[in-house]
Amino acid sequence: MDGAVVRALQPYIVTSWHGHRNDSDIPEAVRRVWQQKYAAGHKPHPGKRQNVPSGGPQEQRQRQSNVDIVILDAEGNLVHWFDAARQTGRKEQGQPVKRNRRGKKNQRDPQSLAKYTAAQLKLASGKLGLATGRRHKLRPVTLPQLDGTPAIRILCTLEDDRMRAYSTPTVEVVPINTAERSLLTWSGQKRTVDARELKSWFSQVYPPGIMERTNPQTKEVYRIKSVEGTLNLAPAGHSSGYRLMVLTGTIGLTDEGEDHFRYDGRVEILMAYPEESTDFSAVKGVFEGTYPRWDRMHNRRRNIPLRAVFESIDTDS
Amino acid sequence: MLQIPRHLFAPAGLVPEMQEKITLGENLMRPILCGLLTLVTTAATLADESSVARLAAKYRAIRPSDDKLAVYRLDWAESLSIAQERAQSENRPVCLAVIHARYGDLTSGHC
Incomplete structure (x- = not known):
């Protein structure tokens, strides 16, 4: 997320809602925004690419995305809204058309999208009487956790240089259960561990875009159905009064799709055990794999790096 | 020997x-x-x-840098109703991202 947008959003309480126009429980603010958005004259032009602005009488038929940003005041009144991608790639008057390396017009310029979003938020802040010129102090990064429950946090990144949004990390948190603690108890001897026993950790390693692999009927993202692999768990010395063990090996992840789509990667996870306990008290680890993605334009498979880290959230980690 | x-x-x-x-x-x-x-x-x-x-x-x-995790510098509320309750009590505005889709979770990054 762009720094200017993050700063502009500091005074706000931020949340999200997703749904369809025929849902029965659409919040009033969303209903009002969609009434305006889908009113006559604002519909996308049928049969035409939505991201190409048209001129003349069709001028109002501008590009629409499926994400809207809605600003409400403290009483819940609708103050401002805008389509999150409406102005992306539009040429400013008098400015040269930006082209990519292949000479095609840039339809999605992330910088122009960030500028557009920041400008819209500035407009909203002005309507709310917030001090728009002030540089808002940034909050610290606060990652999700499970209140009071020891957990594993998984931060995953698909490093696809063609899909900038995909490089934004996902952050998932899963509780550590008794069986996992028991599976990974300290021992001075090497042993093997079935990766299936850690499915709740490893099944969070998948790309951020829910459209990447979805059920065509339900539109729901395919979850990881199975995790395979034999991992080696071995003592790895001491550090700062803790005994260490390392869990290493290759795992395969298969999702629920009927085509048995699978990707693989290597995991290396370090665990620390207090001298007086056989239960681990801290975990830090990595997943390094490749995610096969079909490139329809070039009719070939691309292997995209998929990386993740695992880290424990514990009172002692 | x-x-x-x-x-x-x-x-x-x-x-x-x-x-x-x-x-x-x-x-x-x-x-x-x-x-x-x-x-x-x-x-x-x-x-x-x-x-x-x-x-x-x-x-x-x-591990992603704080720059990459900048979305977690925002003051997230779990739902619109919670956001609106807090907005009233804290006298603050709400920024609501509306996604025209059946699934997704902006706070985890899956969208």
Whole structure:
């Protein structure tokens, strides 16, 4: 997320809602925004690419995305809204058309999208009487956790240089259960561990875009159905009064799709055990794999790096 | 019988530094084996330290920076109703991202 947008959003309480126009429980603010958005004259032009602005009488038929940003005041009144991608790639008057390396017009310029979003938020802040010129102090990064429950946090990144949004990390948190603690108890001897026993950790390693692999009927993202692999768990010395063990090996992840789509990667996870306990008290680890993605334009498979880290959230980690 | 350079196992300063080879009897085997074990353990410890340090470095390299995690600098509320309750009590505005889709979770990054 762009720094200017993050700063502009500091005074706000931020949340999200997703749904369809025929849902029965659409919040009033969303209903009002969609009434305006889908009113006559604002519909996308049928049969035409939505991201190409048209001129003349069709001028109002501008590009629409499926994400809207809605600003409400403290009483819940609708103050401002805008389509999150409406102005992306539009040429400013008098400015040269930006082209990519292949000479095609840039339809999605992330910088122009960030500028557009920041400008819209500035407009909203002005309507709310917030001090728009002030540089808002940034909050610290606060990652999700499970209140009071020891957990594993998984931060995953698909490093696809063609899909900038995909490089934004996902952050998932899963509780550590008794069986996992028991599976990974300290021992001075090497042993093997079935990766299936850690499915709740490893099944969070998948790309951020829910459209990447979805059920065509339900539109729901395919979850990881199975995790395979034999991992080696071995003592790895001491550090700062803790005994260490390392869990290493290759795992395969298969999702629920009927085509048995699978990707693989290597995991290396370090665990620390207090001298007086056989239960681990801290975990830090990595997943390094490749995610096969079909490139329809070039009719070939691309292997995209998929990386993740695992880290424990514990009172002692 | 094991033949071994004396200076490798002697405490510094107690034995003249020379490459004299000696023949070792049964009574000397135990300390020598202990010494070998220490060497092996030290080598294993160094290997452990190296692999632990390498793994720690890899974790730091792969873990997204705070810049990449900037979305977690925002003051997120779990739902619109919670956001609106807080907005009233804290007298603050709400920024609502509306996604025209059946699934997705902006706070986890899946959208």
